[in-house]
Amino acid sequence: MSNQLLKGKKGIIFGALDEKSIAWKTALACHAQGAQLVLTNAPVALRMGEINKLAEAVNAPVIGADVVNMDDLKNLFTESIKHFGGGIDFILHSIGMSLNVRKGKHYTEIDYGFNQKTLDISAMSLHRVLRTAFEMDALNEWGSVVALTYIAAQRVFPDYNEMADAKALLESITRSFGYHYGVKKKVRINTISQSPTRTTAGSGVKGFDGFISYAEKMSPLGNASAEDCANYCVTMFSDMTKMVTMQNLFHDGGFSYTGVTNAVIEQMEK
Numbered sequence: 001m002s003n004q005l006l007k008g009k010k011g012i013i014f015g016a017l018d019e020k021s022i023a024w025k026t027a028l029a030c031h032a033q034g035a036q037l038v039l040t041n042a043p044v045a046l047r048m049g050e051i052n053k054l055a056e057a058v059n060a061p062v063i064g065a066d067v068v069n070m071d072d073l074k075n076l077f078t079e080s081i082k083h084f085g086g087g088i089d090f091i092l093h094s095i096g097m098s099l100n101v102r103k104g105k106h107y108t109e110i111d112y113g114f115n116q117k118t119l120d121i122s123a124m125s126l127h128r129v130l131r132t133a134f135e136m137d138a139l140n141e142w143g144s145v146v147a148l149t150y151i152a153a154q155r156v157f158p159d160y161n162e163m164a165d166a167k168a169l170l171e172s173i174t175r176s177f178g179y180h181y182g183v184k185k186k187v188r189i190n191t192i193s194q195s196p197t198r199t200t201a202g203s204g205v206k207g208f209d210g211f212i213s214y215a216e217k218m219s220p221l222g223n224a225s226a227e228d229c230a231n232y233c234v235t236m237f238s239d240m241t242k243m244v245t246m247q248n249l250f251h252d253g254g255f256s257y258t259g260v261t262n263a264v265i266e267q268m269e270k
């Protein structure tokens with residue numbers, strides 16, 4: 001059902017890799033709610049070609065940008081403003097990558113070169129995107145930026161590895177830049193802390209199957225799906241949430257505030 005919550009709004013969606021991606025579902029939801037979109041991903045991801053199907057479905061151009069390359073980001077904003085014929089109202093940052101997880105390095109033995117790249121791609125990239133928009137004055141007043149995060153920034157999930165540190169940094173940048181952009185132009189910046197979700201990035205975490213079932217049993221409402229997350233993003237991009245900024249918003253079926261559930265106790269008693 002569409003309420004046209006985003007009618008007239010223009011947004012950039014980072015990170016739609018394939019149809020499992022949270023960014024993919026969010027692009028579909030924003031389109032259904034009346035938004036105009038530009039899609040972007042790293043050139044290496046664009047070569048897979050999947051994103052063209054989404055581009056057709058939401059009637060959006062695809063503009064490649066490696067999120068750690070400032071020239072790419074400048075070009076992305078310049079071309080997006082040209083395409084929209086004006087400023088941008090919302091941005092979804094849906095980007096994560098851990099080199100140490102990929103290479104199977106244990107947290108206590110991480111390679112610091114890989115770690116720098118992980119932090120740059122998964123966290124500092126939000127600063128890079130915001131800084132580019134800030135300097136180009138690319139975002140409209142009351143614009144909304146959402147980045148996706150995970151509760152491992154607050155509590156230990158051992159196999160989440162260095163991504164826990166990357167998410168903690170991402171959430172800190174959200175608060176710090178949220179202050180400056182709020183003062184400058186009433187732009188709001190928030191993170192959504194999503195349940196474990198079966199996507200390419202999600203399934204890269206060791207023991208993901210056990211982990212997603214545990215979260216399901218530990219959440220009074222069950223795990224939030226990628227579609228649910230997409231709908232939450234729509235509300236955050238809409239004017240209905242215009243005074244919310246600098247927050248980390250848990251979207252996890254209640255997982256974050258649950259100590260234990262009967263389902264987990266029953267499992268332990270088996």
Ligand SMILES: NC(=O)c1ccc[n+]([C@@H]2O[C@H](COP(=O)([O-])OP(=O)(O)OC[C@H]3O[C@@H](n4cnc5c(N)ncnc54)[C@H](O)[C@@H]3O)[C@@H](O)[C@H]2O)c1
Pocket residue numbers: 014015016017018020021022023041042045065066067068093094095096097121148149150193194195196197198199200201202203
């Ligand atoms: N899947 C989960 O369980 C889960 C839970 C909480 C939060 N998140 C977060 O959601 C976000 C989206 O992940 P997803 O689960 O949809 O997986 P995904 O693999 O579909 O998306 C990750 C995206 O990051 C992009 N990316 C990687 N390096 C890039 C670069 N240098 N430049 C531009 N883009 C780059 C990839 O191409 C891909 O599109 C991530 O921030 C992830 O950490 C995921």
